[in-house]
Amino acid sequence: MNQKHLLVVDDHQDIRDLLKEYLQQHGYRVSLAKDGVEMRAKMAEASFDLVVLDLMMPGEDGLSLCRFVREMDGPPVIMLTAMSEDADLVVGLEMGADDYVTKPFTPRVLLARIKAVLRRSAGGGSHEPVAVEPNRLSFANWSLNVPLRQLERDDGLVVALSNSEFTLLQVLLKHPQEVMSRDQLLTLTKGREAEPFDRSVDNQVSRLRKKIEQNPQFPNLIKTVWGGGYLFTATVSSTRVDL
Structure with a gap:
């Protein structure tokens, strides 16, 4: 079975380490980046099946990085967002993010979203976001x-x-x-x-x-x-x- 390769980008080390351990336990290969510089370097070195991207980070933020991934016709993107970042989240979705998870979240919720996005991607679906929350x-x-x-x-x-x-x-x-x-x-x-x-x-x-x-x-x-x-x-x- 082809092991899916995920890239987790977040400036909080505890979140990166927690997600790496949890996702590896569920059969994924996981690479980590703490900011946009590391993310760009990782993506130049290897190919990824999906990127988990924090919206708000010091330096280059998630909006700019999401645009970068879409412009290079890169993998699907799931954005991590705090509830106070609604306006930026809408922009992120318009830029091509495939899904989002609101902080605080449990790794189990993120895992479910990852599986869903990978299924859509494997089925040849577009990068248009799918509504996942009630309005x-x-x-x-x-x-x-x-x-x-x-x-x-x-x-x-x-x-x-x-x-x-x-x-x-x-x-x-x-x-x-x-x-x-x-x-x-x-x-x-x-x-x-x-x-x-x-x-x-x-x-x-x-x-x-x-x-x-x-x-x-x-x-x-x-x-x-x-x-x-x-x-x-x-x-x-x-x-x-x-x-």
Whole structure:
């Protein structure tokens, strides 16, 4: 059986090492690069069946590197992206990325995406991205329209969200009925920009409550867990709607 050769490009050594060990256990040959310079050198030395590419890196970023791979008619690309990088992700997909995985992720999820992209590639499919995530998240009497980045109530009311409010709500909707600490929420919403003792999450939660709670003073949807963080209590359903 032909062993597929993968190139993992990420500036975090712990992520590179973890993915190499995990993917090798599942039968892949794996090479690593910490930045664009190493990636270009590796691709000049060997051929790869797929590239796992971090979107945000110091030096040459993932957008430029994805363009480089497409211009050289290179292998499929799966982008790794933080949830706060939505705009750059759209550009990456338009540049020809085949799929994406949102950080934080489990290696098992990435493995499934790798297998799917390799199957499409082997079948002669194009590099056009395939939608893999729902674009509408519904809860209580609300739904979050992800592409339009707006909140819609069942009676037709549309509520505008700031970028930070949208990102925080999306994180909460992806982790329903799960206690999320402030540090977790900061990491998922701000990524590398998060700073110790940053209290902006509390302010964003307060603003969100004013928009989605019947009584923000006694919230039912976003509950405070004293000493722990926040808990989104509602059941969330995910759907894909053609826009």
